[in-house]
Amino acid sequence: MNDEVKRAYSSPLREQAALQTRLLVREAGHRLFTRDGFVATSIRRIAAEAGVSERTVYTHYRNKVEIFQDALNVAIAGDEEPVAMRDRPEFEEVLATPSARDLLGELVRRNAVVQERAGALIMAGIESAGADADMRRISDEGERAMRANCLALAEALVATGEVRDGFDAAAVADVLTTMLSPHVHQVLGWPADRYHDWLAGTLEASLLAQRG
Incomplete structure (x- = not known):
């Protein structure tokens, strides 16, 4: 009976400790991948950065690719739920915004948040794609998504009737894919508020018909 009680109480504690250790490893990987690149980052360095043993790292991840993928997924989504961005309620909320300017404003706001969390990590993957097949796969999957x-988003914008003449959904998607990319965010290197304001104004001027 006492053993059963101990197991009931200790299991949640062990699970919490395991989750905390996984978090430490993932965050350590994120820091090193963005600072030093994927190729130069080893499991040994991740373990040292996290303050754990290499063996402990391997109890949570099979290799550094899994660490990178987990760090990337969490950075993009902002949580650990295994749900793609396209399938999240907040994405549907943006699509349902009736005004094109409000839709763009909400899109830019959310994109700025994602870029701050994940932009550098996405770029680390892209920059390593030529030297590592797994990074090429992850980068290609990210580009397709x-x-x-x-x-x-482009189809929702066109449906508002506020898009400039000559821009169909495919052309609007081209502009969005380019302007929302981590490349632009990384090259500019601007503070979040300046990046947000510039991107909102540029997309409105590029895609929407003039008022009046």
Whole structure:
């Protein structure tokens, strides 16, 4: 009986400790990948950065690719739920915004948040894609997801009737895919508020018909 009680109480504690250790490893990987690149980052360095043993790292991840993928997924989404951005309620909320300017404003606001969390990590993957097949796969998957999301957003923008003449959904998606990319965010290197204001104004001027 006492053993059963101990197990009932200790299991949640062990689970919490395991989750905390996984978090430490993931955050350590995120820091090193963005600072030093994927190729230069080893499991040994991640373990040292996290303050754990290499063996402990391997109890949570099979290799550094899994660490990178987990760190990237969490950075993009902002949580650990295994739900793609396109399938999240907040994405549907943006699509349902009736005004094109309000839709763009909400899109830019959310994109700025994602770029602050994940932009540098996305770029680390892209920069390593030429030297590592797994990074090429992850980068290609990210680009396809980005294009699909931008096409859905473009269709919603066109449906408002406020898009400039000559821009169909495919052309709007081209602009969104380019302007919302981590490349632009990284090259500019601006503070979040300046980046947000510039991107909102540029997309409005590029895509929406003039008022009046």
